[in-house]
Amino acid sequence: MEGLKHSLLSISQLCDKGYKVNFETNTCTISDETSGKVLFTGKRVNNIYLLDIMNNCSKNECLLSKSDESWLWHRRLAHIHTNNLNKLKSKDIVSGLPNTKFQDNILCDACVKGKQTRTSFKIKDVICTNKALDVLHMDLFGPSKTVTLVGNFYALVIVDDFSRYTWTLFLASKNDAYKSFKKLAKVLHNENGNSIKHIRSDHEGEFQNAKFDRFCEKHGIIHSYSTPRTP
Amino acid sequence: MLNESNLPKYSWAYAIYTASYVLNRTLIRPILKKTPYELYRGRKPTICHLRVFGCKCFILNNGKDNLRKFDPKSDEGIHIGYAINGHAYRVYNKRLLIVEESMHVVFDESGCYLP
Numbered sequence: 028m029e030g031l032k033h034s035l036l037s038i039s040q041l042c043d044k045g046y047k048v049n050f051e052t053n054t055c056t057i058s059d060e061t062s063g064k065v066l067f068t069g070k071r072v073n074n075i076y077l078l079d080i081m082n083n084c085s086k087n088e089c090l091l092s093k094s095d096e097s098w099l100w101h102r103r104l105a106h107i108h109t110n111n112l113n114k115l116k117s118k119d120i121v122s123g124l125p126n127t128k129f130q131d132n133i134l135c136d137a138c139v140k141g142k143q144t145r146t147s148f149k150i151k152d153v154i155c156t157n158k159a160l161d162v163l164h165m166d167l168f169g170p171s172k173t174v175t176l177v178g179n180f181y182a183l184v185i186v187d188d189f190s191r192y193t194w195t196l197f198l199a200s201k202n203d204a205y206k207s208f209k210k211l212a213k214v215l216h217n218e219n220g221n222s223i224k225h226i227r228s229d230h231e232g233e234f235q236n237a238k239f240d241r242f243c244e245k246h247g248i249i250h251s252y253s254t255p256r257t258p
Numbered sequence: 259m260l261n262e263s264n265l266p267k268y269s270w271a272y273a274i275y276t277a278s279y280v281l282n283r284t285l286i287r288p289i290l291k292k293t294p295y296e297l298y299r300g301r302k303p304t305i306c307h308l309r310v311f312g313c314k315c316f317i318l319n320n321g322k323d324n325l326r327k328f329d330p331k332s333d334e335g336i337h338i339g340y341a342i343n344g345h346a347y348r349v350y351n352k353r354l355l356i357v358e359e360s361m362h363v364v365f366d367e368s369g370c371y372l373p
Contacts, residue, residue: 154289159298175271176357182274190297191287193278197271219298 097129106138162188162225167233204233225249263312276311276339307345310367313337317349318362
């Protein structure tokens, strides 16, 4: 708890672990449920039962030292991953390593700070659209170093989300993106019968401009942008 | 595709167009287990007309010039894709040095084109 100098002990968690907690007027005792052995005794001060762990327990320290060892070796071996550490031990690759089971999943501050990576983007196993032309993804690439015979530098790639049908349009300049998309939208509308509902692009200037916005507004297309710096 | 056929780099647009044309007809969409073409148009695509990109071909000189009796009937060309509409092929005519669309093409897919 914040602002508290002493830490609170959860009785319910102790009970879950198989300990018995007994409160009396002046003292409280924590004992093992099966053997009945008293592990800690606390005394009552005003309305609070105090448990002095520092003086009280010798056993707890012993418990700590076991996890300390894996922690120590983790730090000694340049913050090695515990799986790797266990592999070193089990396959007998190095000598001098204590023969204990190293604890998994140590959350190390330094490791997180130094080695944290982005969470991966999980593959979806459902298809969110149910008709062609519901969502179109589009991106523009170029300028290409070599010009095509007709003088095109850029290519606009449009992919339908449902069918993954791909259209490629070749452009001489980025300004043409709007014009050629307008043309394609009309063709697709006539060809398929459905109209485009939703388009998704990046934040580049050829997509994020007033002309594009007006076109989308006129035809009732939702234009959303992909999040920057994510795949 | 460009490297296989030894075509010059400036024909990248044709290569990309052909790639998307072929992938639209052959890629299998996971889960739905259908090609994009079928999902979009509602019928199975035919791929019997697909030919190797950049292969040698002969284009029939179909009444473009007045041919004499012993003139060759066809021009040599390179296959560089498919027409936007219909089952024609887009070919580069080596004699006229133009890109044209034609139905009357015979392909030689045995060897690759060497400049």
